Each structure stands twice: as C-alpha cells, then as structure tokens.
Amino acid sequence: MGSFEIISDDGRRFAPKAPKLSQMLAVLALARGESVGADTLIREMWGEEPPAGAPKTLQTHVYHARRLLGDAQSNARERQLLVTQAPGYVLDVTDEEVDVRAFERLVRRAQQEADAGRTERASGLAAEALAVWRGPLLGNAPVGDVLTGRIAYVEELRIRALELRVETGITMGRHRELLPELRDLVACFPLHEWFHEQLITVLHRSGRRGEALAAYQHLYRVLGRELGVEPAPAIQRLQAEILGANGGDVSLLRHRREGRPAALLHTRPLAS
Numbered sequence: 001m002g003s004f005e006i007i008s009d010d011g012r013r014f015a016p017k018a019p020k021l022s023q024m025l026a027v028l029a030l031a032r033g034e035s036v037g038a039d040t041l042i043r044e045m046w047g048e049e050p051p052a053g054a055p056k057t058l059q060t061h062v063y064h065a066r067r068l069l070g071d072a073q074s075n076a077r078e079r080q081l082l083v084t085q086a087p088g089y090v091l092d093v094t095d096e097e098v099d100v101r102a103f104e105r106l107v108r109r110a111q112q113e114a115d116a117g118r119t120e121r122a123s124g125l126a127a128e129a130l131a132v133w134r135g136p137l138l139g140n141a142p143v144g145d146v147l148t149g150r151i152a153y154v155e156e157l158r159i160r161a162l163e164l165r166v167e168t169g170i171t172m173g174r175h176r177e178l179l180p181e182l183r184d185l186v187a188c189f190p191l192h193e194w195f196h197e198q199l200i201t202v203l204h205r206s207g208r209r210g211e212a213l214a215a216y217q218h219l220y221r222v223l224g225r226e227l228g229v230e231p232a233p234a235i236q237r238l239q240a241e242i243l244g245a246n247g248g249d250v251s252l253l254r255h256r257r258e259g260r261p262a263a264l265l266h267t268r269p270l271a272s
Helices: 019-029 038-046 054-071 099-115 119-132 145-171 175-188 193-205 209-226 233-244
Strands: 082-085 088-091
Touching (some): 019 038, 019 054, 019 088, 019 145, 038 054, 038 088, 054 082, 119 145, 145 175, 175 193, 175 209, 193 233, 209 233
C-alpha cells in the first residue's frame, strides 16, 4: 500500500501512464464497491471549475481504464471490473483485491481482538496491517478534494494500528523491544502526546529513569514551542510519579480513548 498500481492475476504490475487515470481509479477503488457519481469524479480530477469538455474526457478515461483492467487479467477478461452504474461508475472488486480495504479490515479486527482481551492476536493483526503499508498513500497520483479526505481517514487508521501495536506490546511486557519504535514514532509524530507518554513509561519501566525524565522535558519543549501549551495532565502526573518513584510500579497504559481515532474504524462512503 503506497503508490497506485494494478497487479494482475499472474503478478504483473501495471501503473497507468496518465496521472488522471490513476486519480480516477483510486477514487473508485476507495469507494468500497459503491457507485461514484460522474460529478464527484469530475470534481476530484478538475476541481470546482472543470473545463466544458470534462464529462466527455471522463468517458475517455473510463474507456482506457477498462482496457487497462482487462489487460491486467490473465483469465481472458472474464470479469468486467469497471461498471457503469447510476449515478456514475463502480469498481466491482472485493475487499481482498484492494490493499487499502484489506488494511482497514485488519485494523478493525485488531481493535476487536484488543477489546476482547486477546492481546497476542490483536498484536499480530496490527503488525499484519502495518506490513501492508509501503509508503505515502497515492504518492504517484494527483490528489484532489475527494482523495484528500480519504487519505486522511486511512492515515488515521495507520496511527490507530501503531497505537494498538504499542499498547499490546506493553501489555505483553515487551518494553525494551518497543523502545526503538517509540523513539521513531515520537520523531515522526512530534505532537502526538500519547506516543510520548508511552515512550516515557517504557523508559521508566526499563530502568532508565533519567532518560524517561529527559523524554518528558523534550515533549515539554516541543509543545511549548509549537503550540504554547504544556503536556496533558496525565503526562504531568506520570512525570511526578517518576520523580517520586522509589521502586514502585507505574501504570503502563493510560487509555485516553476520547483522544483516539477509534470512531474512524467505521467506514464512510464517498459522496456522489
């Protein structure tokens, strides 16, 4: 999951040469099998003020997309994948045939397993989901208003998968194993306080109290510089616990569910 490409039944890879063709197919692929209106596709591809010939040009792109999808099939083109269906077009493929949909399903299953207390299973599913991610989503295709919203949704799902992997890892006591990933996460998401909180907690639980306090000070400086705020009260209490710790335990997971993107696990259809 990353750059847009089509993989044939026999493993051949196809990348549309026309950028707008990739853009159109990406919208259809992310629509979860629902018909996307021609007006939505035109708005995505040409913005709010499309040229007069946009509807005809869209039909030309649909024609070339059908040829491309036919070439990508090794079974004598038995399936019609791009179907005309009011109010526009639908890409008739399964969830397993679209990486983003498979990713979304894995994250949802990981959340369900975590909620049920099946930690190892949740950890494995989160890792499986993250293994699908291979770079910026649609990094090789133009992106308009429709795709911008969908990409933001998928990126939030990725953050939730990362959170699940950290949560389950801590629950299973994999503190030292998590340190490299947590350091990378706070660098990649410098304003995501939850990642910082887990890094501070894991450092302390690993017997690295000084580094835990230094990690808190780093977060304090970042938030002050970028937003003019202090760390959340829960993280301030964590710092106080570390300062006052005398060998006592520190709560490993501070579930602030109201700040998580869990609601994004519910699918949202594209407007048509």
